[in-house]
Amino acid sequence: MKLFVCVKHVPDSAAHIAIIDHIRIDENISFLLNPYDEHALTEAVRIREMNPGSEVIAVCLGKADAEKTLRSAMAMGADRGILIKTDKRHDSIETALALKTAIEQDGSPALIFTGKESIDDQGMQTLFRLGALFDFPAATNVVRLDIVSGKAVTDTEFSGGVVSTYEMSLPCVIGAGKRLNTPKYPTVRDVMRSRKSPIQAFEFSDLNMETPKARMEVIELIPYIQKRQPKEITGSPSEIAQKIVEILKNEAKVL
Amino acid sequence: MTKHVGVIPELDGRGLKEADMGMITLARQKDTHLFALVLDGSDETLKEKLSSYGVSTLVDIRLAGDLQHNPEVRAKAVIGAVKKFGISAVFGLSTARGKDLLPRIAALLESPLVMDCFNVDLEANIAETSRYSGKTLAKIKVTGPVPIFGIRPNAKEPVREPVSAKIIQFDAGAIASTQLRVVKTGETGKGSKISLAEAEIIISGGRGMKNGENFTQLFQCAEKLNAAVGASRVAVDSGWVPYALQVGQTGEKVSPKVYIACGISGSIQHFAGMKTSGMVIAINLDTAAPIMSNCDYYAVADALEVVPELTKLLEKSACVT
Ligand SMILES: Cc1cc2nc3c(=O)[nH]c(=O)nc-3n(C[C@H](O)[C@H](O)[C@H](O)COP(=O)(O)OP(=O)(O)OC[C@H]3O[C@@H](n4cnc5c(N)ncnc54)[C@H](O)[C@@H]3O)c2cc1C
Ligand SMILES: Nc1ncnc2c1ncn2[C@@H]1O[C@H](COP(=O)(O)O)[C@@H](O)[C@H]1O
Numbered sequence: 001m002k003l004f005v006c007v008k009h010v011p012d013s014a015a016h017i018a019i020i021d022h023i024r025i026d027e028n029i030s031f032l033l034n035p036y037d038e039h040a041l042t043e044a045v046r047i048r049e050m051n052p053g054s055e056v057i058a059v060c061l062g063k064a065d066a067e068k069t070l071r072s073a074m075a076m077g078a079d080r081g082i083l084i085k086t087d088k089r090h091d092s093i094e095t096a097l098a099l100k101t102a103i104e105q106d107g108s109p110a111l112i113f114t115g116k117e118s119i120d121d122q123g124m125q126t127l128f129r130l131g132a133l134f135d136f137p138a139a140t141n142v143v144r145l146d147i148v149s150g151k152a153v154t155d156t157e158f159s160g161g162v163v164s165t166y167e168m169s170l171p172c173v174i175g176a177g178k179r180l181n182t183p184k185y186p187t188v189r190d191v192m193r194s195r196k197s198p199i200q201a202f203e204f205s206d207l208n209m210e211t212p213k214a215r216m217e218v219i220e221l222i223p224y225i226q227k228r229q230p231k232e233i234t235g236s237p238s239e240i241a242q243k244i245v246e247i248l249k250n251e252a253k254v255l
Numbered sequence: 256m257t258k259h260v261g262v263i264p265e266l267d268g269r270g271l272k273e274a275d276m277g278m279i280t281l282a283r284q285k286d287t288h289l290f291a292l293v294l295d296g297s298d299e300t301l302k303e304k305l306s307s308y309g310v311s312t313l314v315d316i317r318l319a320g321d322l323q324h325n326p327e328v329r330a331k332a333v334i335g336a337v338k339k340f341g342i343s344a345v346f347g348l349s350t351a352r353g354k355d356l357l358p359r360i361a362a363l364l365e366s367p368l369v370m371d372c373f374n375v376d377l378e379a380n381i382a383e384t385s386r387y388s389g390k391t392l393a394k395i396k397v398t399g400p401v402p403i404f405g406i407r408p409n410a411k412e413p414v415r416e417p418v419s420a421k422i423i424q425f426d427a428g429a430i431a432s433t434q435l436r437v438v439k440t441g442e443t444g445k446g447s448k449i450s451l452a453e454a455e456i457i458i459s460g461g462r463g464m465k466n467g468e469n470f471t472q473l474f475q476c477a478e479k480l481n482a483a484v485g486a487s488r489v490a491v492d493s494g495w496v497p498y499a500l501q502v503g504q505t506g507e508k509v510s511p512k513v514y515i516a517c518g519i520s521g522s523i524q525h526f527a528g529m530k531t532s533g534m535v536i537a538i539n540l541d542t543a544a545p546i547m548s549n550c551d552y553y554a555v556a557d558a559l560e561v562v563p564e565l566t567k568l569l570e571k572s573a574c575v576t
Contacts, residue, residue, distance in 0.1 A: 119505075132359075162441070166435055167435070172434075217398070224385070244565060
C-alpha cells in the first residue's frame with residue numbers, strides 16, 4: 001500500500017511575523033513541519049506497521065528550503081519524500097491540484113493523509129479539494145482511524161464533545177486532528193537515518209498543469225494590532241468578583 | 256443587478272442561533288436577495304425569525320431522512336439549490352460543522368473559499384480573515400464561480416432588517432452517497448454544553464488552576480454566567496480537561512464578547528485563539544504575565560479565590576431577579 005502524507009513547511013508558530021510591502025512576510029524565520037501534519041504522519045506510520053510491505057511517502061509543495069520539513073517527516077518515519085519546488089505561494093486550489101498530480105505520478109494511493117489545517121494559511125480545505133480531484137471521500141478533524149474490512153472508519157470531533165463516526169470507502173483522505181495520536185519525537189538516530197532517505201525533487205512547472213480558473217489571492221497582510229489598554233481591578237477576592245460582575249453588566253452588557 | 260446570496264443557518268434544537276443572525280447580517284449587502292438554505296427542517300417561526308434579518312426566501316431543502324446527517328449529501332443538496340436558484344455567493348459559519356460542510360461544497364463546485372472570515376465585501380469579492388496563527392489579518396480576493404465564505408461566529412453583531420419572506424420547498428432528489436456513510440453521531444459526555452466557538456462568554460483556565468478538580472470551580476461559574484469553559488494547552492496536556500476545550504493556535508479559535516482568563520499566562524499560541532475577543536479579563540498572580548499587559552481588565556489575584564466569589568455573587572443576583 002502506498003500511504004501518502006501531505007506535509008507543509010510553515011513558519012514556526014512562535015516566530016515573529018514581520019510584514020513586507022503589505023503583502024508578504026519576512027521569511028527569514030524558522031520554518032517547520034505543520035503541527036497537524038505531524039499527527040497525519042504518525043498515523044500513516046502506524047497504518048504502515050500494521051500492513052507489511054506498505055510505504056509512507058511525504059509530499060510537499062514549497063520552496064527549496066522545505067527539504068528540511070521533508071527530512072523531519074522522514075525522521076518521524078516516512079520512507080521517502082517528494083518535493084515540488086516553487087518560489088510562489090499557491091492557494092489551496094492550485095496546491096491541491098499540484099499535490100494530486102505529483103501523487104498520481106508516483107502511483108495509486110491507498111490512503112492520503114493531511115492535517116486538518118495549516119497554521120500559516122489556515123485554509124481548512126486542501127484535504128477536501130484533494131478528495132474531490134481524486135473522487136475520494138474525505139473527513140476532517142479525524143481523532144480516530146481504523147481500517148476495517150477494506151473501509152476506513154473514522155471519528156470526526158465537533159464542538160461540545162460531539163463525535164460523528166464515518167465509514168469511508170478506500171482510498172480516502174484523512175484530515176488529522178490533534179487528538180488522533182501523540183507524535184513521538186525523533187531520536188538522534190532517526191535524524192541520522194533520515195539524512196540518507198531519498199527525496200525526489202522537481203519544479204512546480206514540471207507538472208505542466210493548467211492554471212485553475214478559481215483563485216484566492218492575498219492582496220494585503222495587516223499586522224494584528226493589539227489595541228487593549230489594561231485597567232487594574234483591585235481589592236480583596238470578593239471585591240474583585242464584585243467589580244467583575246459590574247463590568248459584565250454595565251460595560252460588556254452580557255448579564 | 257440583484258445578487259442571489261445563499262446563507263446556511265446552522266440550526267440547533269432551539270432554532271436560529273445568535274451566530275447565524277450575525278452571519279446573515281454580514282451577508283446582507285447592497286443589492287442582495289438573501290436565500291436561506293435550510294437543511295434541518297423549516298417552519299413558520301423560523302421564517303419569521305429569518306425574515307426579520309433580511310432573508311426574503313427560505314429554501315426548505317428536503318433530504319431523504321436517513322441521509323440528513325451525511326455531510327457529503329448535505330454538500331450536494333446545497334449545490335443543487337445553488338444551481339436551481341442562481342445563487343452567486345454562499346455564506347455559512349466557520350464552526351466545527353461548517354468546517355465539515357463548506358469546504359466540501361467549495362471542492363465540488365471548484366469555488367474559492369475563505370474560512371474564518373471577519374468581514375466580506377461582496378462587491379469587490381474581498382474577504383478578511385486571519386493568517387499566520389492569527390498574527391496577521393489578510394485580505395483575500397476571490398475569483399471564480401460562487402465564492403463561499405465561512406464566517407467566524409460572533410464576528411458581526413446581528414442587526415435586524417425585517418422583510419417579507421416566502422418558503423419554497425426544494426427536493427434535493429436522490430443523492431447517492433456511496434463513498435461516505437455516517438455510522439453514528441453521539442456525545443462523548445465530555446466538554447461543556449455551550450459550544451466554545453459560539454459562546455458569548457468564555458471562562459478559561461490554565462496552569463494556574465493547578466488540577467482538574469479546581470476546574471469544577473470554572474464549570475460552576477460558567478453555569479451561572481451562561482458561559483463556556485475553555486482551557487490552555489497546559490491544562491489539556493495535564494489531563495485536567497478534554498482537548499475539545501483547548502483555546503489557541505492548535506485548539507479552538509474563539510471571539511466571545513468576554514473572555515475571562517484564569518491562571519493563563521497569555522502565550523503567543525494561546526492569544527492566537529482568543530485575541531479577537533471583545534473584552535479580555537485576566538486573573539493572574541503575576542503582574543508580569545504577558546496577558547496582563549494585553550487585556551482590558553486585570554486583577555493581580557489568586558484565581559482559586561476569585562472564581563468561587565464570582566460564582567457566589569452570581570448565585571445571589573440570580574435569586575433577586
Ligand atoms: C506548536 C505549538 C502549539 C501550541 N498551541 C497552543 C494552544 O492552542 N493553546 C494554548 O493555550 N497553548 C498552546 N501552546 C502552548 C503555549 O506555548 C503555552 O505553553 C501555554 O499556552 C501555556 O499555558 P498556561 O498559560 O496555562 O501556563 P503558564 O504559561 O505556565 O501560565 C500559568 C499562569 O498562571 C499563573 N498562576 C499560577 N497560579 C495562579 C493562581 N492561583 N491564580 C492566578 N494565576 C495563577 C502564573 O502566574 C502564570 O502566568 C502551543 C505551543 C506550541 C509549541
Ligand atoms: N503546500 C503544501 N504542501 C503539502 N501539503 C499541504 C500544502 N498545503 C496544504 N497542505 C496539506 O493540507 C492540509 C490543510 O491545509 P490548509 O487547507 O491550508 O489548511 C495541511 O495540513 C497539509 O497536510
